[in-house]
Amino acid sequence: MFPTLGLFNKLACPDSNNCTRPQCLFSHSSTLPPPPPLVPRLPLPSQPPNTATASTSAKSKDALIPTKRPAISSPPANAPPKVFEPPRKLQKVGTLQRPSAIPSSSRTESGVPVLRINAAQSLVPLPVRQTMLKTLYDHFVVLYSSIQSSDSLLASEHALKQEDEIYRKSTKLTYRNAVIQCVGRIKRREQPTSISHPSVGTEDEIAEREQAQKSLESLHLSGELLQPLVHSVKDLESWGYFIDIPPGPGGDQPSHVGKLAKCDRCGQYFQVESHDFKQKCIYHWGKPYTSKVEGQKVRTYTCCSRPVADGEGCSHGPHVFYESKPEELHARHPFSFLSSPEPDKPKLDVVALDCEMIYTTGGMRVARVSIVDGRGKEILDEFIKMDEGVDVIDYNTRFSGITAENLGSALLTLKSIRSTLDSMIDTNTILIGHALDNDLKTLRIIHHRCIDTAILFPHRAGPPYRRSLKDLVREKLGKMIQMGDATEGHSSVEDASSTLDLLRWYILNKQKSAVQSGAAT
Structure with missing residues (x-):
């Protein structure tokens, strides 16, 4: 026999002095209170009980036995079939959308654009994307060095768009290599001489322009x-x-020298001269346009942004004139x-x-x-x-x-x-x-x-x-x-x-x- 663990040493033996076990697991100490007496189970009656006994027995059973759940009634024959949905945690609540690189005016002191996205939603760590964005920006600055003066924000805007294009097409594992490959292609681009040059833009913009240009060039206009x-x-x-050809011989008055004409720039009348243009015209070479300033409409010139109400021009030059009547033009040189x-x-x-x-x-x-x-x-x-x-x-x-x-x-x-x-x-x-x-x-x-x-x-x-x-x-x-x-x-x-x-x-x-x-x- 294995030695006991003594787990029942503090429990009085239910048989007390009548215990016949040589090594009892329970305690036989006199200081412990005696165990409660055992209640014997009553035998089942052999004959049916009377009405009073049956009623008492039914009440006790109702108190002890839990009530059964109600049976599920079958649905009507014309009821629509019930759709069983999967558990809530397994249901699709929406497709995952990658956050895009939102163009922002926020930039560092060196001009590098700052990526404005939710870091928790980005598949690629935000510090990695910001580093790759700076790399793209640096190479766009070099590429646009000759046209940067016309648009100082061009390199920043295209770097943001290019990073967004790469991120949307890449995975977490391929993102970095995709940026490096894009940088290599930017290095091989031709140096643009104007903002409309074919090498200006992101890779998707250039590809889209090339495809559109091919479609246009392939169309022969007959x-x-x-x-x-x-x-x-x-x-x-x-x-x-x-x-129709205006009346008159045409070409009989090729020049307007010595005659008065209205200046097409400032609206003043002047005498047309052949060589000595002493009269100076002060004018705006741009056109007036309407804009809102503090909720009020203001007319300003596109050339100098001055209000039209100021009157004073921003450019100096000779008086010039423009003719539009058919007979005047026909007199200068004949129509045919x-x-x-x-x-x-x-x-x-x-x-x-x-x-x-x-x-x-x-x-x-x-x-x-x-x-x-x-x-x-x-x-x-x-x-x-x-x-x-x-x-x-x-x-x-x-x-x-x-x-x-x-x-x-x-x-x-x-x-x-x-x-x-x-x-x-x-x-x-x-x-x-x-x-x-x-x-x-x-x-x-x-x-x-x-x-x-x-x-x-x-x-x-x-x-x-x-x-x-x-x-x-x-x-x-x-x-x-x-x-x-x-x-x-x-x-x-x-x-x-x-x-x-x-x-x-x-x-x-x-x-x-x-x-x-x-x-x-």
Whole structure:
């Protein structure tokens, strides 16, 4: 036998003195109180009890035996089936969304943007992402070193967007390597010379632009394709186009020297002079626009941000004048139609045209003309020499990009350029342009087969207001044009090509959606 553990030593033996166990587990000490007497179980009666006994027994059973749970009744035959849902902890309460890198104006003293996200929701530790963001920012700063002056926040904004693109496409394990690979591709990019350069932007933005450009370039604009978009003569006339040659001989008064004219800049009247421009004009070269300052509308100029109410101009230069009446323009240089079609000499069926103008003693005259065909290939780009007796008052370089050196090398006059155009295009050619009526007026051309993107994309205020080509190209094509400063100005080749791409976008998007909606109805 194994020795006892003594667990019952403090309990009195129930048999007390009558215990016959040689080694009892219980205590037989006289100091312990005796155990309670055992209650013997009564035997079951052999005969049925009387009514009183049965009633007492039933009451005792009800008190001792718990009541049974009610039975679940079966559902009706027409009741809908019950949907059994999984436990709450196993139910999907929503899909996991990765927090994005929110662009913020918060930056460190060195210019590094600060990542504004919830650290608990990020799959990659926030310190790691902030370090990778700084790496991307440093390389964007190097890439944009030549254009940083035009937009000081460009590197910061693109670094934030690039980090967000990488994070969304990566996992916790591949994130760091993805950033390193992206940095290597940024190093291999071409140094941009302007904000509209193809290498400016995040990787997704560049890929999206390339794909969109391929779609645009693959669309060849033919006369048959563009015929439904050609404006009617009535529409052209309502938008300020000249549809007939003005009366008179034309070209009999090439210059306005010695006569009074109203300055197109300051509104004062001045005497047009040939060479000695002594009268100085103080003007604003920008346009007035409306903005809200402390809840009040204020009209200010885009050039200097001065209020229109101040009156004082911000720029100095000579007085210039602009003529718009058909008979005045016809007197300076005659209008004419393009050449008639010749079966043995086929001409281009579609061209995009743009001109650059300068101020002269004969009003505003064309100084450069550029033409691209329906595929976007440059066909003509020439500077134009002024006619005899017409002198330049202002080259308007800020907008035209024309300098004295450009016109010094020009060989063709407006008459010669018109002959060159007649050898390329005729009255059946579809001319494309933005505010094309201005270009045709300076070229002294009357034409009825025109597509004007200023009419295709109307201003929300309606005519005569027109949206600028720069804003339309930025909105529809995601490109920046006309970014030259006061010494560079615009490029007529760039404007003509952009107008062509804008028309392609219209055909691929707006016209296609209109056809689809018409077919659906």
